[in-house]
Every structure is written in structure tokens, then in C-alpha cells.
Amino acid sequence: MAKRFDIKDLNIYYGKFHAVNSVNLAVPPRNVTAFIGPSGCGKSTVLRSLNRMHEVIPGARVEGKVLLDGEDIYASNVDPVEVRRTIGMVFQRPNPFPTMSIKDNVVAGLRLAGVKNKKQLDDVAERSLRGANLWNEVKDRLDKPGGGLSGGQQQRLCIARAIAVQPDVLLMDEPCSALDPISTLAIEDLITELKKEYTIVIVTHNMQQAARVSDQTAFFNLLGVGQPGQLIEVDDTEKIFSNPSQKATEDYISGRFG
Amino acid sequence: MTATLTDPNRPAQTPAFQKISGARQFKNYLAMSLMGLAFVVAVIPLVWLLVTVVVSGYEALVNADWWSKSLKGVLPEQFTGGVYHALYGSIVQAVVCAVIAVPIGILAAVYLVEYGNNSRFARITTFMVDILSGVPSIVAALFVFALWVTTLGFETSAFAVSLALVLLMLPVVVRSTEEMLRLVPDELREASYALGVPKWKTIVKIVLPTALSGIVTGVMLATARVMGETAPVLVLVGYSRSINFDVFGGNMASLPLLIYNELLNPEEAGQLRVWGAALTLILLIMFFNLVATLISRFSAIKTK
Numbered sequence: 315m316a317k318r319f320d321i322k323d324l325n326i327y328y329g330k331f332h333a334v335n336s337v338n339l340a341v342p343p344r345n346v347t348a349f350i351g352p353s354g355c356g357k358s359t360v361l362r363s364l365n366r367m368h369e370v371i372p373g374a375r376v377e378g379k380v381l382l383d384g385e386d387i388y389a390s391n392v393d394p395v396e397v398r399r400t401i402g403m404v405f406q407r408p409n410p411f412p413t414m415s416i417k418d419n420v421v422a423g424l425r426l427a428g429v430k431n432k433k434q435l436d437d438v439a440e441r442s443l444r445g446a447n448l449w450n451e452v453k454d455r456l457d458k459p460g461g462g463l464s465g466g467q468q469q470r471l472c473i474a475r476a477i478a479v480q481p482d483v484l485l486m487d488e489p490c491s492a493l494d495p496i497s498t499l500a501i502e503d504l505i506t507e508l509k510k511e512y513t514i515v516i517v518t519h520n521m522q523q524a525a526r527v528s529d530q531t532a533f534f535n536l537l538g539v540g541q542p543g544q545l546i547e548v549d550d551t552e553k554i555f556s557n558p559s560q561k562a563t564e565d566y567i568s569g570r571f572g
Numbered sequence: 573m574t575a576t577l578t579d580p581n582r583p584a585q586t587p588a589f590q591k592i593s594g595a596r597q598f599k600n601y602l603a604m605s606l607m608g609l610a611f612v613v614a615v616i617p618l619v620w621l622l623v624t625v626v627v628s629g630y631e632a633l634v635n636a637d638w639w640s641k642s643l644k645g646v647l648p649e650q651f652t653g654g655v656y657h658a659l660y661g662s663i664v665q666a667v668v669c670a671v672i673a674v675p676i677g678i679l680a681a682v683y684l685v686e687y688g689n690n691s692r693f694a695r696i697t698t699f700m701v702d703i704l705s706g707v708p709s710i711v712a713a714l715f716v717f718a719l720w721v722t723t724l725g726f727e728t729s730a731f732a733v734s735l736a737l738v739l740l741m742l743p744v745v746v747r748s749t750e751e752m753l754r755l756v757p758d759e760l761r762e763a764s765y766a767l768g769v770p771k772w773k774t775i776v777k778i779v780l781p782t783a784l785s786g787i788v789t790g791v792m793l794a795t796a797r798v799m800g801e802t803a804p805v806l807v808l809v810g811y812s813r814s815i816n817f818d819v820f821g822g823n824m825a826s827l828p829l830l831i832y833n834e835l836l837n838p839e840e841a842g843q844l845r846v847w848g849a850a851l852t853l854i855l856l857i858m859f860f861n862l863v864a865t866l867i868s869r870f871s872a873i874k875t876k
Contacts, residue, residue, distance in 0.1 A: 365766065367762065367765060367766060370758075370761070370762065370765060372689050395765075395768055395769070395770050396768065398765055398766055398767070398768045399767070399768025400768070402766060402767070403762075403766035405759060405762065405763065405766075407759060409757070409759040409760055409762070409763045410763075411760060411763070411764075411778060411782070412760075412782055412873045413778075413781045413782050413784075413873060422764075422767060422769075423767035423768060423769065426764070426767070426769045426773050426777055427768065427769070459873070459874050461873070461874075462874075472763070475763075475767065476766065476767070479767055479768060
């Protein structure tokens with residue numbers, strides 16, 4: 315199930331604009347890696363390049379290698395659709411499919427991949443909703459629209475949807491930034507549980523959150539306006555927040571800028 | 573710390589808030605009157621038209637024969653017969669037109685929104701659609717006449733009318749569908765891609781269902797609109813006073829064509845038929861609009 319990422323000399327461009335410069339990073343399996351850094355420093359861009367999601371933006375391209383258990387996801391014979399099936403993603407704003415019921419949302423990935431067996435779909439729906447700590451809240455209204463849930467519930471629905479296709483890795487792009495503290499806590503607890511089975515990479519603006527949920531933290535920064543974003547430092551979360559080796563990291567986590 | 577300013581039991585001598593000034597009240601009154609006037613001016617002709625048509629035409633409609641009989645063998649001065657043949661023609665010509673125009677229009681809109689990426693070809697397509705929406709119906713009719721009848725050698729028929737209507741309906745369908753597809757948030761497309769769903773399946777299973785209600789409404793309104801087109805039926809098909817079920821051959825009546833022909837009838841019965849057919853056409857289009865509203869309400873996205 316869980317796989318490891320090795321990012322080697324990754325450069326990301328939007329057309330002529332050099333967005334991210336030479337990232338080298340290893341993400342171990344069954345582990346939470348947090349990306350922190352000021353807005354516009356390229357952490358979301360790096361995250362989206364990990365499942366080739368940034369390719370939906372015209373003109374986006376990468377140089378370098380992203381190895382998933384040694385296999386380059388950018389190799390010329392790799393289908394991006396397969397990559398995304400293996401590497402799931404949860405977005406900043408909850409985005410359940412508005413035309414579908416709660417249950418249909420959860421099993422959307424399987425159903426659109428052609429799974430028709432009703433028993434199997436029901437089982438997956440229940441298992442995924444339990445996995446996302448949402449089952450008890452929605453089990454009596456599985457056929458109601460997903461859009462009727464609260465923001466925090468919708469986000470957990472999106473996590474259930476993402477884990478229903480049993481990905482190897484789960485990418486989370488500021489999953490709690492649109493949520494209240496209670497819902498945030500629910501999602502953070504969930505991340506700690508999901509870690510047992512999945513490799514998780516999370517982008518967050520909330521440094522307490524990074525400190526609470528992650529095992530490893532990567533700090534990104536901009537060297538200047540118009541310059542590409544850089545990976546400044548990556549280390550165990552404990553070390554980053556207590557004794558970072560770079561001055562910029564220390565300034566950022568102590569709130570001196572950004 | 574001065575207690576007089578913070579103690580709520582002892583309000584300051586002069587109130588902090590004044591009432592609305594006279595100048596602002598006047599401006600508000602003026603703006604409201606202008607808006608009310610504009611509304612009345614817009615509604616008067618509509619109500620006037622409806623009242624005139626209903627008063628002059630309802631007599632024809634209350635006769636059961638109006639809905640079930642044609643004008644076959646009916647003399648100009650006779651008050652018998654009906655518009656069944658024209659009603660059939662209007663509906664069939666519009667439906668045949670929709671069957672051709674809707675798939676092309678929706679596919680073109682999907683191309684423009686999902687695949688076009690503002691490329692040169694997409695921009696040219698948009699430009700052409702804009703031009704097409706400005707083509708007068710008589711020009712569309714003459715074009716089909718030149719192509720279908722003169723060049724390809726087919727006879728004038730209801731189908732030729734439908735072809736001309738396609739030219740008029742297509743830009744409306746493309747435009748309305750395009751707008752509806754652009755309203756679908758990109759987050760939904762991304763959510764679908766992130767599940768490992770291919771692009772075409774994302775469009776078919778996520779994007780189109782999300783926009784369905786708006787697309788259906790647009791199609792129904794476009795269909796209703798082409799039903800009233802007169803130039804194509806004048807140019808491309810002959811009038812018939814009896815029923816013709818054959819779309820590909822022979823003369824076929826439609827409501828606008830019947831109105832035009834009965835206008836040439838100086839008898840009182842002819843006048844009544846003109847008003848009756850006009851009212852029937854309005855009712856038919858209203859019926860289509862009503863169905864569009866119902867479908868869009870029925871297929872609208874629910875949150876509860």
C-alpha cells in the first residue's frame with residue numbers, strides 16, 4: 315500500500331515562468347510530511363506536481379524526477395490518469411460532486427472506473443466513511459446530496475472519496491484552511507489515523523498544525539519577487555520547530571516574517 | 573476616562589445619528605420613480621399584445637375542431653376546420669431541427685470550454701458562432717435553398733425548413749451551453765482527475781450532469797424561439813391546407829405559414845383564423861417555456 319516518494323532535482327515552470335527551483339526531497343512511507351512557507355513560494359505547486367495535477371494548467375511542465383517507489387511518474391510511458399489513481403488528493407476547499415448523493419460521492423472513483431457490483435460499492439462506501447470518521451454522522455442519510463453537509467463534514471467526505479480508490483499516497487492541499495477549529499481537529503485526528511496506512515503529504519499555512527500532525531517538515535521560501543520558490547530546509551518536525559539549521563526557517567516559524 | 577461618554581444611562585446631549593437628508597430622500601424618490609416608469613413602459617406593450625391576441629383569437633380556439641382538424645376542403649368564408657396540420661408542422665419542423673442542432677451545439681460548446689484552451693481554432697469557432705447568431709433568418713433560408721434545392725437538387729420540404737432552422741438554433745445552443753459549462757467550478761474537474769478519472773469521463777459524468785439543468789433550459793428556449801421563425805417556411809416549403817406527415821417531401825403547413833396565407837384571405841373567417849393561429853403559436857411557445865422551467869426545476873442540483 316503506502317509507498318515512498320523521492321523527488322530529485324525537480325524544477326517546475328508555468329510557460330516561461332520558473333515557479334520552483336531544484337527541489338530534492340525524500341518522503342518516507344507511512345509518514346506525514348508537511349510543507350510550510352509563505353504564500354506564493356511554490357509549496358502547492360510542488361504538491362500538485364506529485365500527482366501530475368498541475369498539468370491541467372496550460373503551459374505547466376516539470377524537469378527532474380519524481381520517483382514513487384523508484385518508478386518515475388513523469389516517464390514518457392506513464393499515463394497521468396494512472397498516476398492520479400495511485401496518488402490521491404484532497405483540496406483546499408471541500409468539493410463534493412453536487413449532483414451526487416453522499417454515498418455516490420464516496421464511490422465515484424470506483425464507479426467511474428467501471429465497478430458496478432452494488433455489494434462491493436456499499437462495502438467500500440461504509441469502509442471509507444468509517445475511515446474518514448464520518449460514518450456515524452451520515453449513515454442515516456447516505457442518499458441525501460453531499461452538498462447538504464457542513465464544511466467540515468464535506469471535507470471529510472472528500473477524504474473518504476479519496477481513500478475509497480485505495481491510493482498509495484494522499485496529498486492534502488491546505489485541507490483545513492476553510493474549516494473551523496473543531497472540524498480542523500477532526501481532520502487532524504483523521505490524518506494521524508490515516509498515517510498508519512498511507513503516505514501523506516500536507517500543505518499548511520498553520521504552523522501549529524504542521525507541528526501537531528507531521529513527522530517531517532519541509533520549509534519553502536521565495537528568495538525575492540519574481541524569483542522561483544526554493545526548498546530551504548527539510549528535517550524532522552521536532553528539529554525544524556526547535557532547532558532549525560537555517561536562519562530563514564527560524565525567522566519564519568518564530569513569526570518574524572511571512 | 574470621562575464617564576459621560578461611556579455611561580449608557582446618560583446619553584450625550586446631541587444624537588450621533590441624523591435622519592436621512594432631504595437631498596438623499598429626493599434622489600431616492602426620483603430613482604424609484606424612474607425605475608417604476610421603465611417597468612410600466614416595458615410591460616404595457618406586452619400586456620396590450622397578449623390582450624389583443626386573446627380577445628381576437630380565443631373564439632377560434634374554443635371550437636374542438638380547431639385542435640383536431642385541418643383546413644382541407646374548407647372554403648375561405650367558412651368558419652369550420654382547424655390548425656391541426658399547421659400545429660403538427662410547427663412542432664415537427666422544430667423537433668427535427670433540435671435533433672440536428674442540439675448534439676452539434678453541445679459538442680461544440682464542450683470543445684470550446686474543455687478542449688479549446690483559447691487556441692486559434694477555438695477563437696475562430698467562437699467568432700463564427702457569433703457571426704452565425706447575427707445571420708438574418710431570410711439569409712439562412714436562402715442559403716439552404718441555394719444549397720439543398722438548387723445545388724443538391726432536392727425538392728422543397730419540411731426538412732429543408734428544419735435545416736435552415738438549424739442555422740438559427742445552433743449559435744443559441746452553443747452560446748447557452750458554453751456559459752453553463754463555464755459555470756461548473758474547476759474544483760469539480762480537479763476532484764474527478766484526482767480520483768484517476770480520465771478527462772472524457774470527467775466531462776460526461778461530472779461536468780455535463782452538473783450543468784444539465786441549464787443546458788436543458790437553453791435548448792428548450794432555443795427550440796421555442798425557432799418555432800416562430802417565418803422566413804424559412806416562406807422560402808423552403810409550400811403551404812398545404814391538409815395534413816402532410818412526410819417531413820422529406822410535399823407541402824407542409826406551419827403556424828406562421830398559415831397566418832401568412834390566411835392574411836391574404838379577405839373573409840371574416842380568415843381574420844379569425846389569423847388571430848386564432850397567432851394565439852395558438854403563443855400558447856405553444858409558452859408551453860415549451862413552461863416545460864423548460866419544470867425540467868430545470870426537476871433536474872436542478874439539490875442540497876437537502
